[in-house]
Amino acid sequence: MDISEDLIGRLRNAKHVLVFTGAGVSAESGIPTFRDALTGLWERFDAEELATPKAFLNDPALVWGWYEWRRMKVLRARPNPAHLAIAALETRVPRLTVVTQNVDDLHERAGSRDVLHLHGRLDSPFCFACRRPAVYPNEIPEEPEGGRHVEPPRCSCGGLIRPGVVWFGEMLPEIEWNAAIDAARSCDAFLCIGTSSVVQPAASLTMMAIQRGAITIQVNPNPTALDDQVTINLSGQAGKILPELVETAWGDS
Ligand code: OAD
Secondary structure (H helix, E strand, O other): OOHHHHHEEEEEEEEEEEEOOOOOOHHHOOOOOOOOOOOOOHHOOHHHHHHHHHHHHOOOHHHHHHHHHHHHHHHHHHOOHHHHHHHHHHOOOOOOEEOOOOOOOOOHHOOOEEEEEEEEEOOOOOOOOOEEEOOOOOOOOOOOOOOOOOOEEEOOOOOEOOOOOOOOOOOOHHHHHHHHHHHHHEEEEEEEOOOOOOOOOOOHHHHHHHHHEEEEEEEOOOOOOOOOOOOOEEEOOHHHHHHHHHHHHOOOO
């Protein structure tokens, strides 16, 4: 791994590490990223058209069906070596914060304990009208690969149940967002993993860490606008690079 001894020393001495993740960290678990081309029923939409309150109100069964399809994929998925390496890192540094844009629970299932979900969670639906939390039935939904329309359940107030995710045009959860900002402004090392870094305000965390003087590392197989901004740009898949990085910088030797 092409990282200077000096930087490895600084990583090893970091007291607070922030790991910021996007859909790319779950790609190798079989969960499509947001900006991958969609297939089946959703092929003529892009994700940003489906992930809005307006889209849900226009066609609740289309949007609920799209999230049921993603939820089914997550329920059947397992954490991959990237999630596991991040969880292992937690045991090797004094403090580690995971900030994710992902709505899956693969970080938690890998063993990470301090995870801030900036864009909500698929497993916490609530009522669009009265905002009361709702629960899913226990069984795993049977979703055909191409997806299907699914009518959302109704709340006891009569409102439609919606997925517990943050849609475009909605505010991020305040407690998580404030905690993420505090962490970005106080960490010594910031790992930016598998995100296109185009969705604000989440993407601004990396610049906050750069401004604070933290070492910043990006892991992504494709170019992003941050390639020239970060301290170290590691091009490749998170499931391969993260275990190597954790071993190189925080291994036993
Ligand atoms: P995107 O789909 O925009 O970007 C995924 C990134 O992961 C891309 O830059 C890919 O190059 C990269 N990638 C793909 N496979 C990878 C791998 N194996 N290892 C590492 N990186 C890989 O997803 P996000 O950046 O997470 O928001 O998108 C941000 C937000 O936009 C999402 O949280 C969602 C979305 O619309 C909302 O729904 C509010």
